[in-house]
Amino acid sequence: MRIQKIISSIWKQSIEEFLIYRATSLITFILAVVFLLIELFVGDIYFSNSENANWTRNQYFILITFMNSATYIYNFFFVIGHENLVEDILEGELDYNLIRPVYSYWYSIGTHLDIPSIFNLILSLGLLGYYLALENVGIIGYAIMLINLILTAFLIFLLNQLAVTLSFWVDGLTSLFGMIEDLISYASRPKQIFPMVIQQIFTFVIPVLLASNLPVEMIFHKHNYWLLGYFIMIDILLYYTSKLLWNKGIKHYSSAN
Numbered sequence: 001m002r003i004q005k006i007i008s009s010i011w012k013q014s015i016e017e018f019l020i021y022r023a024t025s026l027i028t029f030i031l032a033v034v035f036l037l038i039e040l041f042v043g044d045i046y047f048s049n050s051e052n053a054n055w056t057r058n059q060y061f062i063l064i065t066f067m068n069s070a071t072y073i074y075n076f077f078f079v080i081g082h083e084n085l086v087e088d089i090l091e092g093e094l095d096y097n098l099i100r101p102v103y104s105y106w107y108s109i110g111t112h113l114d115i116p117s118i119f120n121l122i123l124s125l126g127l128l129g130y131y132l133a134l135e136n137v138g139i140i141g142y143a144i145m146l147i148n149l150i151l152t153a154f155l156i157f158l159l160n161q162l163a164v165t166l167s168f169w170v171d172g173l174t175s176l177f178g179m180i181e182d183l184i185s186y187a188s189r190p191k192q193i194f195p196m197v198i199q200q201i202f203t204f205v206i207p208v209l210l211a212s213n214l215p216v217e218m219i220f221h222k223h224n225y226w227l228l229g230y231f232i233m234i235d236i237l238l239y240y241t242s243k244l245l246w247n248k249g250i251k252h253y254s255s256a257n
Contacts, residue, residue, distance in 0.1 A: 014113035025116035065128035067188040072121035073153035081109030158238040168249030
C-alpha cells in the first residue's frame with residue numbers, strides 16, 4: 001500500500017508539473033523530433049548508394065532509434081531526479097531524503113518523472129518497431145532488442161548516477177552530465193567508423209559502443225552472446241560500484257542545517 005501511494009504521488013506531481021510547463025514541454029518535444037529526423041536524414045544520405053562499415057541503411061536506422069529509445073527511457077524515469085539531486089547535494093538539502101523509511105539511493109532520484117520524454121519515447125519505439133518489421137527479425141530478434149534496450153537505459157542511468165555521486169566530494173561537476181550525453185550521442189554510430197583503440201575503450205572499458213552496436217550485431221551480423229553476458233556483468237558491476245559510492249558519499253555529506 002505504501003509503494004502504491006508513493007507511485008501515485010509521483011505520477012500526480014509529475015503530471016501537474018508537466019501541465020504547468022506544457023509550452024516548454026511542447027518545444028522540447030518538437031526539437032527532439034527535429035534532431036531525430038536530421039539524424040535519419042543524414043543516415044539516408046550516407047547510405048544512399050551502398051553499405052558502409054558493413055551496415056545497411058535500415059540497420060543504421062535501427063541503431064539510431066534504439067539509442068533514442070534507451071535515452072528517453074532513462075530521461076523519463078531519472079533525468080529530473082539526477083538534476084535535482086546534484087543541487088540537493090551541493091546545497092546541503094538532502095536531509096529529507098535521508099530520513100525517509102526507504103532506501104535513499106532510489107528515493108533521491110525516483111520521485112520525478114519527465115512526462116514529455118514519454119512522447120519522444122513512443123515515437124522512437126514506434127520507428128524502431130517499424131524498421132525491425134522491415135527486416136522480419138522474428139520474436140527472437142525482438143527479445144534481443146528488448147533485453148539490450150533495458151541494459152542500455154540502465155547503463156545510461158548508472159553513468160549519470162556515478163557522476164552525481166562524485167558531487168559529494170567535488171564541486172562543479174555539472175558539465176560532466178553534458179559529457180555523458182555527448183558520449184552517448186557519439187556512440188550512436190557503427191563502431192567500425194572509429195579507430196580500433198577507440199572501439200576497444202568504448203566497448204570494454206566504458207561500454208557505450210557495445211551498448212549501441214550490440215543489438216544490430218547480434219541480430220544481423222554475429223551472434224555475440226558472450227558480449228551480451230559481458231554487458232550484463234558490466235551493468236551489475238557499475239550498479240554495485242554506484243551503491244558503494246553512494247553509501248560512502250552520504251557519510252561525507254554536509255547538511256545546510
